[in-house]
Amino acid sequence: MIDKDLRPGERALVDDPAQAAGDASLVFIGRIRSPWQPGAPRPKNPTEARASGEASHLEIDPPFRPGLDGLERFSHVVVLAWLHRARRDPIVIHPPHADAPRGVFALRSPVRPNPIGLTVARILSVDHDRGIVTIDAIDFLDGTPLVDIKPYRPGIDAIPDAVVG
């Protein structure tokens, strides 16, 4: 384990995924347009983002815009984004809210080997020509690259009685 800027109990991977050749390549399909700028105050999670009352946009690049056909049939969308500012080498971290260090796969922190952020948002409108999906809220920074959009299907995605320890 490498000890760089780690707090007690935290652990990092020996091989930083950010420096690795990698096993697969992503293409960015667009970016998030949100009110949240780096260094400024912003919501800590989707619930806070929603409480802000600030809508956001998913901006899809021209080649990928036909992929939006039919998305307007759904009320909610799953957004997968590449959290490009997050460290990828810590594997156990101690978040401020936790009583002890925890593994990154037991946290929703952006810090993880593959910093893919996942959030669910309500679709307000889909502009197919301009490639803009307007959503009710998101807690990701303005400019965050998008890697995928999926329709939310409550039959497989909603588990209201799931337990959080």
Next chain:
Amino acid sequence: MIDKDLRPGERALVDDPAQAAGDASLVFIGRIRSPWQPGAPRPKNPTEARASGEASHLEIDPPFRPGLDGLERFSHVVVLAWLHRARRDPIVIHPPHADAPRGVFALRSPVRPNPIGLTVARILSVDHDRGIVTIDAIDFLDGTPLVDIKPYRPGIDAIPDAVVG
């Protein structure tokens, strides 16, 4: 648009993401061990997988195993996998169940520019030493590479009244 093995109404990207240099690199953190082999019958979706009564496993590689610390506190897990057998260039496809072609971002098909599969499963057990998370069911093929695991949080992930068009 390139016309290779496309049905009427289907469209493909000019630049196949599978051939592109890419904008970001993923590292595989392990793989799925499921009963489903390529070429054999398998469930079409998570609901069918669950109906099969067949448990599956998420096998995490040694360097990433500390990342599982604390996952046992949660009842359900979000699994992100790299659907390595899927074509990445179609952007509008006509699935057998649909009445017309649709954009891949309006479908849960594995076919999409970044073939990241998303599914939610119930955690049956977590073996930290061996890096094995046993889950109730998954519809992904045996051997599918894993890219991320997240705890499922119903407060942000469960939207039971979401509408499917």
